[in-house]
Amino acid sequence: MKQFKLTAFIFLLTIPFSIYAAPPSNSFSIKPSNMGNIDQINIVKGEIIINDMQMLLSKTAKVHNPDKKFSSNRDLRQGMNIKFNSTIMDKKRMITEVWVLPDN
Numbered sequence: 001m002k003q004f005k006l007t008a009f010i011f012l013l014t015i016p017f018s019i020y021a022a023p024p025s026n027s028f029s030i031k032p033s034n035m036g037n038i039d040q041i042n043i044v045k046g047e048i049i050i051n052d053m054q055m056l057l058s059k060t061a062k063v064h065n066p067d068k069k070f071s072s073n074r075d076l077r078q079g080m081n082i083k084f085n086s087t088i089m090d091k092k093r094m095i096t097e098v099w100v101l102p103d104n
Contacts, residue, residue, distance in 0.1 A: 032083035032099055043073050048095060055086065056094040065100040076100070 036050035041057070048057040057073060065071040076082070081101040086093045 032085050032097070034086060035081075035083045038076060038078055038080045038082060040078060041076055043076075048076070050082070050084075053093075056089060056092050058094050058096050061095055062097045063100070064098065066102050067100075071100070 034050075036053075039049040039052060041048045043057070046057050046059060048055055057076075059073070061073055063071040063073060063075055065075055068075065076098065081103075083099040083101065084095050085097040086095045088094070
């Protein structure tokens with residue numbers, strides 16, 4: 001019984017430390033499925049060209065930028081390297097989430 005109590009005590013002590021081992025909040029919660037370079041972007045029309053492929057850019061797309069705490073579509077610029085997730089909308093690909101890669 002004494003061995004069980006000691007084991008339980010040690011186990012309970014390690015639980016709070018497992019919280020600190022969790023990935024940082026700025027890591028990718030959902031792995032981006034695509035990667036590319038922004039060739040052109042038109043926020044007003046909601047269009048973006050990545051690696052010579054035209055796509056739609058959702059007005060509500062989440063933008064993650066390592067240099068800024070809060071980002072939006074307006075922070076995206078031609079020449080940026082990005083990773084992104086997309087969905088098919090009316091037979092066109094629509095970008096729903098963007099991660100700006102470091103060193104842009």
